[in-house]
Amino acid sequence: MNHIALFMSCILSILLAGSACQKIVDISLPDHHQPQLFVEGILYVGEAPLLYLSRSASFFSDKVTPQEVFVRNATVILTVNGMNTIMEMDSTFDKFRCRWVPFYTADMIIEKDQTYQLLIEADGQTLTGETSTALKPVTLSDVEYTPEFFDVFGGHDGVIIRFHDNPGEGDYYRFQMDRWIDTSRYHAHALDGLINTCVEEDELFFVTDIGRSIFSDYAIDGAFFELYLEVSFEYEEGDTATIYMQTLDENAAAFYSDMDKQLESILNPFVEPAFLHSTVQGGLGVFGSAIRSSAVQFIYPQDNP
């Protein structure tokens, strides 16, 4: 419907001599937002656990970088089969955004078909959650490039991924593409225009592109999926990428679906606002799990259009 709304705006604008306009306005918010703990912990099978713990900022605050909102010195405990592991603070440098990203991690590997419990104590609050890694990865049948496709959000370029859904209803999937890029590969959407001051020209750095949509096999169990997927970074002919489909547990799927609904409502003033619903107890956020499909190496056959 975005296009219809946009089209109507165009019609009305032309009709009214190109007069529709917009301006920045001040909004007085009710001044009672109390910072809340926000946890984001997705356990990837076969990898060390990584958990982001932050505090929410008031809406018009510009202090929202991962460093500024990170909750330090929290007690974060991951439990599996009765064994407790205390997660420690660590960080990595995001060379695309030029900023440090702190997180909690532990010296352990997430195993398949296990149940993990999470306990966080910080700011006098206790957050708990539980997730199972009983997830089935899929095997990608085929990955193809598409220079142009259209969906309800407009025209895009990207990739087509084909695979068979695992038997048994209740599978959730999302797209992942890993790449090494330099600063000439701009972001294709919201972060276009971001000024990068931390890497040299031609210096390659690693980015992970995670898809916005969560695909479900509800009512189409076992179907052959053919998904047209928009990519987040520009490319040139010969650029390489590694492509996966993530299989998500129900917690992760629900939370990232909420986030996608919210993105849609943020972008489209004609959609009811979407509140985020937590999948952890005692605070806001998600504690879930994921497993990646087999990797497919992909080479872009042309420059982005």
Next chain:
Amino acid sequence: MSNIPFYRILRPFLMLTLIFSACYCQAQQSSIYGTIRDAANGESLIGATIAVPAHQTGVTTNHYGFYSLSLPQWDTLVMVISYLGYEPQVKKIYSAEKTLVDIHLIPSGTDLELVEVTADKVDDRNVTQTQMGVLDVPLKLVKELPAILGEADVMKVIQLLPGVQSGNEGTTGFHVRGGNADQNLVQLDEATVYNPNHLFGLLSTFNTAAINNVTLIKGGFPVQYGGRLSSILDISMKEGNDRQFKGDGGIGLISSRLTLEGPIIKEKASYILSARRTYLDVILKPFLPRKINTNYHFYDLNAKVNYRLGQNDRLFASFFKGSDLLNYEQAGIFYKINFGNTTGTLRWNHIFGDKLFANTSLIYNDYDYSIEARQNSVQSNVISGIRDLTAKMEFNYYPHYRHQVKFGGMVTHHTLRSEGNARFNPGTQTTPERPIQDIPKKRFTEAALYLDDDIRLSQQVSLSGGVRLPFYSSDSARYTRIEPRLGIKWQMADRTSVKAAYTLMNQFIHLIPGSAASIPYDIWAPSSKRTLPQTSQQVSLGVFHNLKDNNYEMSLEIYYKDMENQVLFKEGNQLAQSLDIDPLLTYGKGWSYGAELFIQKNTGKLTGWVSYTLSRTDQRFGELNFGQTFPYRYDKRHNLSVTGSYAFNQKWSFASTFVFTSGAAFTVPTGRISAQEGASLFEGNYFIYEERNNVRMPAYHRLDVSAIYKKQRSLFGQVYDSEWVFSLYNLYSRQNPYFIYFQVDVNTDQPQAKQVSLLPIIPSVSYNFKF
């Protein structure tokens, strides 16, 4: 309210009817009855007043121009007949058991010969009638007030009345006393018009040239109306001039119209035919890039014929069709939107005698829309519509000058069809599209019986007491309800009265609130076991006072309305995603209260009104806003409208409208969180919402002005009236909010609120003619 066996309800109802009939059958009375019509064109005058000063009583014509007055026997009786915009008349009647008096009123300002005696009394119905919450829209003023693109529009004027909130800027949607837009019953010649919009709400489907009468009822609902909670907008088409052939046309910036009317058999049968079409498709073409192909256009057509079979019978047949069609094509994208209403009414008026009038109607209405959207890998279609067949019969019985009894019944059979699908890769899809005739239909029936007596208890006190018994039946649910309707008037002085009313209303069909952009994405859903009928109870109290021989009308009404079983979408939903509606909905309640001040000047060189509403509307839904109370989206606390038209001389007149409303409520997040595993297409910050509708948009205000230049001209030896209408919408180009959205600067992380405004100053000119 629990279900009640229908026969149990019917039994006391029939007994009451018999009692009423028996009460006055032997009283010694004489009666006067007949119709009141326009002397120039024979149109029935609805709501004209017949006063009998000697008996300190009176009556008004019904919806079909009929009146009847029974009084104790007399020798000579003087009646004063008045109607706004017409010269009052005084008639002297000599005694007879039954006297038929058809009256023809002369429009003010015409040079027809005066009939009998004129009087200085003008319409005082607002004070004298028992009913409250009723507003007649002065059509003359509608044509004079400034309008967007010069298109006079009755729906825009309704938004200027007390208790009525406008929807989005520039659109014809309206909200009455805290109700949703679907809680307004919009009827054209008794046929429901489900979507009264053209141009996605910028204009209404009602061609002012074809309209005879417009009445808005927002409280104290008469028993013959039901099925909606908040208002009745009752529009009657003109009947057609039964004396001479007349034409009326207009050429505007985006559309033109032509109305022709005349006698088929002089003073016995007449017709009216009115058509309007836009030429937007032609105008837009030069402005659009070549790669865009579009042909947006709309049209509407009104037609009506009537025939007097004799003194006591009259037949009417009316037809309306309005349609909007949009095709839009750009490389890889194709949209086709088509929506429209068709209505037809067959009506038979019969006068059984001096005291009983009957109207029998057969009504057909059909609302259809379809949207087809194709973008290479995605195709979506929505086809929906609602078709009604209605039979109704209504009686007006005038047994005594102290009583006016109304009773009748109606039954409507609804057929609702809707189907939507959205699919990826239509080329690989093997399921064929379903032909329209194979789309599953939902059928349901609404019926009602009603009875009301408007009783004059004393010179000062009148009481209107009635009951409506609606009945609903579908495959999945059956509901029977009782709707008491009570009104009381205390005539404190000749020109002052106090009134109170209580009404209970039910609504069995729901418009699921979709896009706020007035995109015609209307999904009507019938009540089911899960989606219960909406119910409202409203109490209102008002003081009515007229000044200077009724030239100034004043009223102050206060009301409280409680609404149950209200319907909203769950969070994050938009309609395009599914047509399986029930699981997307959430249910709650709403309540509204307020005060409405209305001061109107009806006569003289300067006419117009001042309307001010102070109101508050809240809602509570278990699944929204964490179960807490939140303001209704169109809860606009202050609402002021000032309109005026000034006839400067024979040639020039000027009009102006000023509107001020508090900002509508909308939802703004209070906090932000930073996510690392979310979609990489976005900047990674998400919103925390704590309250729904927690912030107000900036206030809305604008000033519109217009000037009309009238002149008589001649063409081929024929004299005709012409007028140029110059108007400026939003004179000081106020950037009123259409919607507000948020954008975050990716380098500074600073969110900004951006307001989109749609309608700045818009000049327009149109040319009208009459012959």
